[in-house]
Amino acid sequence: EIVLTQSPATLSLSPGERATLSCRASPSISRYLAWFQLKPGQAPRLLIYDTSKRATGTPDRFSGSGSGTDFTLTISSVEPEDFAFYYCQVRENWPPEVTFGPGTKVDLK
Amino acid sequence: QLQLQESGPGLVKPSETLSLTCTVSGGTMTSEDDYWLWIRQPPGKGLEWIGSVFYGGTTHYKPSLKSRITMSLDPTKNHFSLNLDSVTAADTAVYYCATTDDSGSGLIWGRGTTVTVSS
Numbered sequence: 006e007i008v009l010t011q012s013p014a015t016l017s018l019s020p021g022e023r024a025t026l027s028c029r030a031s032p033s034i035s036r037y038l039a040w041f042q043l044k045p046g047q048a049p050r051l052l053i054y055d056t057s058k059r060a061t062g063t064p065d066r067f068s069g070s071g072s073g074t075d076f077t078l079t080i081s082s083v084e085p086e087d088f089a090f091y092y093c094q095v096r097e098n099w100p101p102e103v104t105f106g107p108g109t110k111v112d113l114k
Numbered sequence: 115q116l117q118l119q120e121s122g123p124g125l126v127k128p129s130e131t132l133s134l135t136c137t138v139s140g141g142t143m144t145s146e147d148d149y150w151l152w153i154r155q156p157p158g159k160g161l162e163w164i165g166s167v168f169y170g171g172t173t174h175y176k177p178s179l180k181s182r183i184t185m186s187l188d189p190t191k192n193h194f195s196l197n198l199d200s201v202t203a204a205d206t207a208v209y210y211c212a213t214t215d216d217s218g219s220g221l222i223w224g225r226g227t228t229v230t231v232s233s
Contacts, residue, residue, distance in 0.1 A: 038219060041221075048224060095219065096214060096221065101166035107160045
């Protein structure tokens with residue numbers, strides 16, 4: 006069973022600051038990781054797939070990196086519309102299950 | 115562009131059955147490689163995968179819910195469904211439908227629908 010942990014739980018930033026969100030997998034995963042953004046009342050928005058590839062429409066201020074157990078989502082310069090919850094997620098082919106991290110809330114300092 | 119939309123009652127009485135439908139537009143449901151999922155988020159808690167169904171009808175459920183859950187898929191109607199029996203307040207959540215995309219990791223999501231279990 007894969008367990009994903011995210012840190013920090015909350016990240017308080019001002020617009021223009023850099024955001025670094027961490028996702029740790031246990032055990033190490035050889036498969037790809039995705040990051041998505043969640044705002045109340047909206048469909049979750051895929052930002053990064055396969056660890057480091059931007060989804061269609063994802064601004065280039067978002068980047069993903071990592072391998073094995075440690076993965077990172079970076080927002081190079083936070084914009085007002087970026088204040089939201091962010092989740093990492095792993096998808097299996099078989100069994101057809103998805104595992105989520107507990108999320109990081111990025112809010113306004 | 116594939117789009118998913120959940121529908122169903124927002125209020126269900128305890129011990130009754132929660133029934134939701136996810137309508138798919140902008141594409142088909144006939145790929146044997148993709149699977150269709152239900153995910154929920156109780157108030158103040160994290161996201162929880164609850165079950166998956168393939169085009170051919172194969173299902174896979176979260177073990178703790180297996181005795182109460184049924185999922186089905188109807189590609190002729192472009193929708194898939196969730197039935198959760200004998201609900202309690204613990205089943206109160208935002209329920210999302212989703213499907214796998216062409217990448218190795220991404221999902222395409224619906225907007226979610228809030229279901230409250232209360233008498």
